Amino acid sequence: MRIATWNVNSVNARLETVLRWFEEAQPDVACLQEIKCVDEKFPAEAFERLGYNVAVHGQKSYNGVAILSKAPLEDVTRGLPGDDTDEQARYLEAVVSGPQPVRVASIYLPNGNPVGTEKFAYKLAWMERLHHHAAALLKLEEPFALVGDYNVIPEPRDAEFPKNWVDDALFQPQSRSAFRALKNLGLTEAYLQADGAPGAYTFWDYQAGAWQRNNGIRIDHALLSPQAADLLRGVSIHRDVRSWDKPSDHVPLVIELDL
Secondary structure, three states, X not given: OEEEEEEOOOOOOOHHHHHHHHHHHOOOEEEEEXXXXXXXXXXXXXXXXXXXXXXXXXXXXXXXEEEEEOOOEEEEEEOOOOOOOOOOOOEEEEEEOOOOOEEEEEEEOOOOOOOOOHHHHHHHHHHHHHHHHHHHHHOOOOOEEEEEEOOOOXXXXXXXXXXXXXXXXXXXXXXXXXXXXXXXXXXXXXXXXXXXXXXXXXXXXOOOOOOOOOOEEOOEEEEEOHHHHOOEEEEEEOHHHHHOOOOOOEOOEEEEEOO
């Protein structure tokens, strides 16, 4: 089973590019972030024609996450538990049915900039909620994958120019510490387990020739439960997609599980 995560930066604005990648890569499951549309405006029919079942948790003009799966989706949860007042569409979870079901979550973690504002406080609070929810999921002792745009640069090696990010919320000690604490619950970071080579970036800004200069960062991650980590067979980053017409500033990350 190939599970992909991709921040598409507006699914409707980049639909042709996104569909091209789906047709070429043929993921079994794809978790999308920053779809930037309400549920009714998500182009579900285009993906259904490719054989995908669709679950969406959208928001007008901002945020929004989706899960697309060739197998049926069950037990769909919209929104991250822990704060009933949170109206931002950043978390979607579902069980992909099959002989061996696997739970997947599409995560669009808050950016948090600028540091020192309520946006950074919201980021850290959101990460604490994710920590508690992941701990609860681990008690189920089932294979699951928490994938998405985490908006965290885990280590200096995960940026081409680390010094450019020292004042950014993505690289703050609190953000990185919260990410490590999440992994320390017993989750495996798929890329580090399967490859781990430095320079494996998943995001290049549109500004200042970042793509041309390879001024990239690794902020899209897949965290696996022990039961899923045992099934991990490989990870790939589809870097070439960043050079396509009308690209997202992120590229797809794909994990392969022996399911």
